[in-house]
Amino acid sequence: MDWTAFWVSVRLSTATMLVLIVVGVPLAYWVAFSHRRWKFLVEAVVALPLVLPPTVLGFYILVATGPMSPFGRWYASTVGRGLPFSFQGLLVASVLYSLPFAVQPFSAAFAAVDPRLIETSWTLGVSRPATFARVILPLSVRGLVTGMVLSFAHTLGEFGVVLMIGGNVPGSTRTVSISIYDAVQALDYQAAGSTSLVLLAVSFVILAITYALQRSAWAAWPIR
Amino acid sequence: MADQVTMEVDFTHRFASGVQVRASLVQDVAPGSMLVLFGPSGAGKTTILRALAGLFEPDQGRIGLDGAVWFESSSGRFVSPQGRAVGYVAQNAALFPHLTVRKNIEYGLHGAADQRRLRTDHLVELIGLCGLESRYPRQLSGGQAQRVALARALAPAPRLLLLDEPFGALDATTRRALRSELRTVLRDTRTSAILVTHDRLEAMAMGDLMAVMVEGVIRQVGPVADVFKRPGDSAVARSLGVETVLPAIVGDVNDGLVTLRIGSGTLTAVAEAAGKTGDNVFACIRAEDVVVSGQPSAGGSARNHLTGRVIAIEPEGAVDRITIECGFELVAAITRQSREELGLGPGSTVGAAIKATAIHVVPKV
Numbered sequence: 187m188d189w190t191a192f193w194v195s196v197r198l199s200t201a202t203m204l205v206l207i208v209v210g211v212p213l214a215y216w217v218a219f220s221h222r223r224w225k226f227l228v229e230a231v232v233a234l235p236l237v238l239p240p241t242v243l244g245f246y247i248l249v250a251t252g253p254m255s256p257f258g259r260w261y262a263s264t265v266g267r268g269l270p271f272s273f274q275g276l277l278v279a280s281v282l283y284s285l286p287f288a289v290q291p292f293s294a295a296f297a298a299v300d301p302r303l304i305e306t307s308w309t310l311g312v313s314r315p316a317t318f319a320r321v322i323l324p325l326s327v328r329g330l331v332t333g334m335v336l337s338f339a340h341t342l343g344e345f346g347v348v349l350m351i352g353g354n355v356p357g358s359t360r361t362v363s364i365s366i367y368d369a370v371q372a373l374d375y376q377a378a379g380s381t382s383l384v385l386l387a388v389s390f391v392i393l394a395i396t397y398a399l400q401r402s403a404w405a406a407w408p409i410r
Numbered sequence: 411m412a413d414q415v416t417m418e419v420d421f422t423h424r425f426a427s428g429v430q431v432r433a434s435l436v437q438d439v440a441p442g443s444m445l446v447l448f449g450p451s452g453a454g455k456t457t458i459l460r461a462l463a464g465l466f467e468p469d470q471g472r473i474g475l476d477g478a479v480w481f482e483s484s485s486g487r488f489v490s491p492q493g494r495a496v497g498y499v500a501q502n503a504a505l506f507p508h509l510t511v512r513k514n515i516e517y518g519l520h521g522a523a524d525q526r527r528l529r530t531d532h533l534v535e536l537i538g539l540c541g542l543e544s545r546y547p548r549q550l551s552g553g554q555a556q557r558v559a560l561a562r563a564l565a566p567a568p569r570l571l572l573l574d575e576p577f578g579a580l581d582a583t584t585r586r587a588l589r590s591e592l593r594t595v596l597r598d599t600r601t602s603a604i605l606v607t608h609d610r611l612e613a614m615a616m617g618d619l620m621a622v623m624v625e626g627v628i629r630q631v632g633p634v635a636d637v638f639k640r641p642g643d644s645a646v647a648r649s650l651g652v653e654t655v656l657p658a659i660v661g662d663v664n665d666g667l668v669t670l671r672i673g674s675g676t677l678t679a680v681a682e683a684a685g686k687t688g689d690n691v692f693a694c695i696r697a698e699d700v701v702v703s704g705q706p707s708a709g710g711s712a713r714n715h716l717t718g719r720v721i722a723i724e725p726e727g728a729v730d731r732i733t734i735e736c737g738f739e740l741v742a743a744i745t746r747q748s749r750e751e752l753g754l755g756p757g758s759t760v761g762a763a764i765k766a767t768a769i770h771v772v773p774k775v
Contacts, residue, residue, distance in 0.1 A: 309496060325508060
């Protein structure tokens with residue numbers, strides 16, 4: 187059992203989830219309430235990771251953050267080291283890869299709030315941001331929890347993107363799924379088996395708790 | 411507080427569906443009085459309310475209250491709903507489901523916590539919600555929910571209260587109770603209100619002023635009794651549905667029957683919900699229910715026998731609508747054949763019989 191890899195995965199999943207709350211909530215609000223004509227383009231971009239092979243996504247992120255790109259060079263000169271093959275690089279990739287798993291449940295929940303409640307709040311003199319905080323957010327708790335859990339669990343289980351961008355640095359970018367793959371390659375079936383079992387158990391427990399709390403069978407699936 | 415609130419609503423809007431709404435309504439409204447916006451479903455009533463509340467921006471025009479301009483297409487001015495301070499109560503109460511009754515009422519209040527509490531207590535008592543403060547909306551009946559919505563809208567003391575068919579989803583008993591409570595509260599708090607309804611009985615019972623809307627256009631504005639008495643055109647008359655509406659005072663009530671004093675005449679009606687002696691009511695009579703004869707007679711089962719003079723005849727297909735002056739103006743519908751057989755023309759003296767059961771009494775709240 188590779189506990190180092192397990193904790194890297196947990197740290198990565200937690201960080202991804204937190205970043206996705208900060209990035210995903212405003213984006214989901216915009217997707218839910220904007221009337222822009224080109225909104226569908228943003229929606230399509232957000233949903234891309236659902237259909238793209240992780241290797242394709244990983245390849246583009248690698249190219250975009252590597253020393254060949256202006257951004258990659260700027261980041262490397264500012265921070266002192268490049269994004270690829272670092273925990274931060276992995277975090278950027280994970281955020282992009284799990285974006286639809288957070289944004290879609292968030293925006294579905296926001297859009298499901300009765301517009302009459304929102305309008306009533308406005309006529310009572312409460313500003314749009316305050317209406318969001320006092321009406322929309324509390325009524326979207328289920329969707330928020332769903333999005334958080336899904337992005338956490340999805341990051342926990344990601345493999346292809348990590349393989350492309352993370353490399354295999356123990357304690358930094360070697361996640362639990364990579365660790366299992368390595369163990370199997372080395373024909374160490376016992377280590378692969380115990381790590382797999384832990385990942386399976388943890389994933390199942392997280393999802394089971396979420397569903398039990400929400401008491402609504404398939405609400406977690408991002409349907410719009 | 412100023413004595414009159416001047417409301418200016420003058421806009422046109424074309425929806426993507428092609429439906430057009432033209433609203434033109436400049437009106438002084440006395441504090442505590444109610445303007446009823448009446449019309450069939452789909453006439454554009456809600457559009458006007460939403461435009462006033464700032465929830466909808468029309469293509470063109472001007473909307474304002476008491477000199478303050480809320481919307482002006484020529485200058486691009488648009489005041490947000492938050493900046494207008496109007497109360498809005500929708501057909502379904504639209505209470506915040508995650509907040510208690512108390513928190514719902516307090517929602518639009520600013521300032522110190524104890525002041526908000528005081529104001530909320532006051533409204534809870536005013537609207538009769540004592541004992542329900544800590545309930546959640548799902549634990550309320552329809553009537554209770556609508557009361558909370560009303561209290562919530564009144565809490566920030568709005569200049570104008572907009573009511574979009576607030577009693578539509580309630581049963582008749584609750585509706586009647588809420589109507590009179592609402593009138594009392596508005597009078598006591600000197601809040602002017604606009605009530606949207608497609609129910610002419612509600613319009614009669616609740617309104618001081620009335621605006622009739624047909625197919626996206628406001629056709630007529632005036633005191634309720636005047637509008638019913640003198641519809642501006644045939645579309646208004648059709649939408650009102652009743653030909654004769656007479657302001658009356660309840661006289662004697664006995665044996666299930668009530669005497670109504672109307673101008674110099676009287677009518678007998680079934681007591682139903684007529685109220686008590688001295689109450690103001692409207693007596694409504696459909697033209698089809700008036701039986702016209704060549705001379706006054708007292709025969710038959712009808713309780714009311716009137717004698718009058720024909721003052722107008724208006725043909726409408728195979729039927730003529732004749733207006734009879736008999737102490738008050740009464741409209742009757744008779745076939746053209748009958749009219750020719752009776753030899754009626756302007757100035758003819760006729761008898762008119764109306765069954766007591768055909769007179770609908772609407773109490774004024």
